[in-house]
Amino acid sequence: MSIYDTLNDMQQQAVFRTEGPLLILAGAGSGKTRVLTHRIAYLIEEKGINPWNIMAITFTNKAAGEMKERVNNIVGFGSDQIWVSTFHSTCVRILRRYIDRLGYSNNFTIYDTDDQKSVMKDVCKRLNIDTKIYKERNILSQISKAKDEFISPEQFAMINQNDFSKKRIIEAYKSYQEQLKNNNALDFDDLIVKTVELFQNNPDILESYQDRFKYIMVDEYQDTNTVQFKFISLLAKKHRNLCVVGDDDQSIYKFRGANIKNILNFEEVFSDTFVIKLEQNYRSTQNILNAANEVIKHNTERKDKKLWTDHKEGDKIFFRYLDTAQEEAAMAATEIKKYVEKEGHTYRDCACLYRTNAQSRLLEEVFMKNNIPYKIVGGINFYQRKEIKDVLAYLKTVDNGMDDLAVKRIINIPKRGIGAATIDKIQTYADYNGYSFYDSIRQEECLNAIGRSESKVRKFAGFIQMLRTKRNLISVSELIEEIIEDTGYVSELRAENTDEAEERILNIEELISKAVDYQEKAEEPTLSGFLEEVALVADIDSLDADSDYVVLMTIHSAKGLEFPNVFLCGMEDGLFPSYMTITADDPLEIEEERRLCYVAITRAMEQLHISCAKQRMIRGETQYNKMSRFLKEIPLELLDTGKQIEKMEKSKIVKPTQTSAAKPIFKSKAFETKQFKVNKEANLEYTNGDRVKHIKFGEGTVVDITEGGRDYEVTVNFDKAGVKKMFASFAKLKKV
DNA sequence: CCATCCACGTTTTTT
DNA sequence: ACGTGGATGG
Numbered sequence: 001m002s003i004y005d006t007l008n009d010m011q012q013q014a015v016f017r018t019e020g021p022l023l024i025l026a027g028a029g030s031g032k033t034r035v036l037t038h039r040i041a042y043l044i045e046e047k048g049i050n051p052w053n054i055m056a057i058t059f060t061n062k063a064a065g066e067m068k069e070r071v072n073n074i075v076g077f078g079s080d081q082i083w084v085s086t087f088h089s090t091c092v093r094i095l096r097r098y099i100d101r102l103g104y105s106n107n108f109t110i111y112d113t114d115d116q117k118s119v120m121k122d123v124c125k126r127l128n129i130d131t132k133i134y135k136e137r138n139i140l141s142q143i144s145k146a147k148d149e150f151i152s153p154e155q156f157a158m159i160n161q162n163d164f165s166k167k168r169i170i171e172a173y174k175s176y177q178e179q180l181k182n183n184n185a186l187d188f189d190d191l192i193v194k195t196v197e198l199f200q201n202n203p204d205i206l207e208s209y210q211d212r213f214k215y216i217m218v219d220e221y222q223d224t225n226t227v228q229f230k231f232i233s234l235l236a237k238k239h240r241n242l243c244v245v246g247d248d249d250q251s252i253y254k255f256r257g258a259n260i261k262n263i264l265n266f267e268e269v270f271s272d273t274f275v276i277k278l279e280q281n282y283r284s285t286q287n288i289l290n291a292a293n294e295v296i297k298h299n300t301e302r303k304d305k306k307l308w309t310d311h312k313e314g315d316k317i318f319f320r321y322l323d324t325a326q327e328e329a330a331m332a333a334t335e336i337k338k339y340v341e342k343e344g345h346t347y348r349d350c351a352c353l354y355r356t357n358a359q360s361r362l363l364e365e366v367f368m369k370n371n372i373p374y375k376i377v378g379g380i381n382f383y384q385r386k387e388i389k390d391v392l393a394y395l396k397t398v399d400n401g402m403d404d405l406a407v408k409r410i411i412n413i414p415k416r417g418i419g420a421a422t423i424d425k426i427q428t429y430a431d432y433n434g435y436s437f438y439d440s441i442r443q444e445e446c447l448n449a450i451g452r453s454e455s456k457v458r459k460f461a462g463f464i465q466m467l468r469t470k471r472n473l474i475s476v477s478e479l480i481e482e483i484i485e486d487t488g489y490v491s492e493l494r495a496e497n498t499d500e501a502e503e504r505i506l507n508i509e510e511l512i513s514k515a516v517d518y519q520e521k522a523e524e525p526t527l528s529g530f531l532e533e534v535a536l537v538a539d540i541d542s543l544d545a546d547s548d549y550v551v552l553m554t555i556h557s558a559k560g561l562e563f564p565n566v567f568l569c570g571m572e573d574g575l576f577p578s579y580m581t582i583t584a585d586d587p588l589e590i591e592e593e594r595r596l597c598y599v600a601i602t603r604a605m606e607q608l609h610i611s612c613a614k615q616r617m618i619r620g621e622t623q624y625n626k627m628s629r630f631l632k633e634i635p636l637e638l639l640d641t642g643k644q645i646e647k648m649e650k651s652k653i654v655k656p657t658q659t660s661a662a663k664p665i666f667k668s669k670a671f672e673t674k675q676f677k678v679n680k681e682a683n684l685e686y687t688n689g690d691r692v693k694h695i696k697f698g699e700g701t702v703v704d705i706t707e708g709g710r711d712y713e714v715t716v717n718f719d720k721a722g723v724k725k726m727f728a729s730f731a732k733l734k735k736v
Numbered sequence: 737c738c739a740t741c742c743a744c745g746t747t748t749t750t751t
Numbered sequence: 752a753c754g755t756g757g758a759t760g761g
Contacts, residue, residue: 419737556749578748620752
């Protein structure tokens with residue numbers, strides 16, 4: 001009896017066929033992750049392949065982490081030698097080593113969407129592009145599309161030379177790339193594009209990686225775009241042991257350039273491809289699977305396959321059509337409470353899925369009122385929050401003086417009296433002399449031209465230089481401490497004395513913990529390393545399985561996950577499928593939405609709740625929507641529509657009123673489980689004289705506790721760090 | 737140089 | 752409904 005005996009025939013075939021190109025069409029819940037992990041184990045243990053020679057690409061860092069862990073559990077040793085990560089992380093790793101061959105410096109920064117927008121804004125200003133006609137977002141999305149297809153600015157210009165409407169876009173693309181290069185920065189798309197360029201221009205580097213990665217596996221293959229495909233085909237070209245796993249029915253990232261043709265045409269590119277279909281579903285009940293099959297059946301563009309299961313029929317799909325979105329949210333809360341309290345399940349068994357991030361608001365509100373622990377994934381990413389970006393901009397400035405964007409962001413934060421006029425002067429000097437922004441303010445010539453704020457700029461430059469001299473002597477977390485202390489960033493927030501400011505302080509504390517965490521985990525912690533890790537995390541990566549909360553997220557975020565009990569909310573025409581796709585000329589857009597619906601349904605293992613509302617506020621406007629056309633594709637006999645029974649139950653659930661729903665409660669924070677948020681702890685577990693432990697400062701003795709407003713202020717004399725004053729609610733002190 | 741106010745558009749999804 | 756960005760006045 002070997003570990004492979006637990007796999008079905010098809011799965012075994014997929015595991016044992018290690019040589020040559022292999023396309024695994026794996027339906028939802030057909031155990032593809034299991035196949036991949038076992039395949040890696042098989043390569044190592046049975047075929048004697050060196051773990052060093054294996055690469056696996058996943059869609060999220062979380063998936064990568066899980067795969068590593070699972071492989072680690074079946075393989076005795078060496079699993080840390082395997083490269084398991086996302087396309088983006090993989091490429092960063094390669095570029096950190098070799099990007100100097102493309103004329104960038106190896107400590108390049110990675111720009112997120114906001115950064116891209118700032119650069120584009122600047123580009124438009126320089127080129128006199130009227131952003132009323134050409135929106136930054138729009139230009140960027142055209143550029144991104146080009147990059148997804150591996151089209152350089154030059155090629156883009158050539159292709160569109162006769163298209164007058166593209167003239168400005170062509171200029172913008174060119175200038176945007178130049179700007180990024182000047183800043184020694186890459187955007188998300190560049191990470192892949194530049195790696196492919198690197199391979200194409202440097203056969204020696206390509207060959208060294210080809211020889212290293214003799215076995216390559218790609219998960220969620222249906223969501224790869226053209227450059228990504230180019231990247232893996234280059235890598236796999238020599239040894240041709242490329243295994244891709246995907247499901248055309250779950251392709252939901254076309255808007256991001258994912259090329260469904262990659263899956264439909266894989267066999268053409270790799271002519272001797274062996275195809276395996278995994279059609280047995282191990283996840284869902286018969287009813288849920290039937291519903292999913294019925295819905296997806298309506299798509300025309302798909303490879304034929306039929307998912308089946310030997311699971312029992314299971315409960316019918318719970319369906320309710322509520323009057324208002326508030327009632328819908330309350331219904332979900334009621335059902336979740338019942339499920340957990342009466343039926344003995346846990347909160348983490350439940351997930352609420354929706355089409356748009358905005359829908360999380362109502363759910364959040366009801367859950368908060370009813371003390372249901374929950375966690376919102378997505379929306380505003382932790383690393384996109386203002387205070388976090390500010391601190392990171394400091395770190396980036398210290399790390400890479402060429403990142404003009406970062407420098408400009410923080411040169412006047414907190415207020416130093418360096419305004420737009422001064423910044424313009426410096427920028428002019430920088431442009432004229434070909435210096436970076438930061439280098440300019442270190443030039444006497446430039447400083448002398450500034451005028452009134454000269455001394456302030458000098459002081460700022462001095463401050464950064466001081467941090468630079470320290471960067472190799474102290475850890476990242478200490479560096480952050482230093483920055484927020486010297487700039488007075490946190491004390492300024494504290495002085496504001498508002499809930500929001502307190503929240504921001506908490507976020508900064510959180511960032512410090514992440515830095516500490518990074519220092520402990522990384523083999524060789526560096527500032528660049530930390531910034532990189534931070535740039536590539538998705539919200540979903542922070543989900544942890546140990547805590548007990550309901551997860552709220554978009555269907556997109558839910559890809560690859562499964563839950564015993566799924567609540568699919570807002571199934572209304574105009575919302576899901578979205579208004580955009582209903583009115584689009586291209587009928588294939590509806591098909592993508594339908595695939596999304598298919599993904600949503602197939603996340604459910606045991607129970608599926610679907611709901612919609614007649615009335616809903618969208619963008620401050622009350623809308624009246626019909627029930628989703630996708631719902632009508634589910635046969636009625638699979639549904640439990642409740643009829644009148646439900647009305648008899650007097651619900652004890654507090655639901656938000658129309659007015660309270662309009663009021664924002666808290667800014668949504670992706671990283672916290674709100675139910676347990678305590679502003680002021682009734683009883684601290686320590687008192688004067690007690691020994692306590694702090695995450696960063698280590699152990700110390702409590703010297704003083706004073707009651708201050710919403711919180712206790714605790715003074716601790718730390719053995720190593722000295723005396724510190726801090727608020728009890730976020731100091732996370734533990735009595736020892 | 738900075739704070740405040742108003743107008744606008746934004747939202748479909750994200751590494 | 753919300754945040755952003757531009758204009759205005761101190």
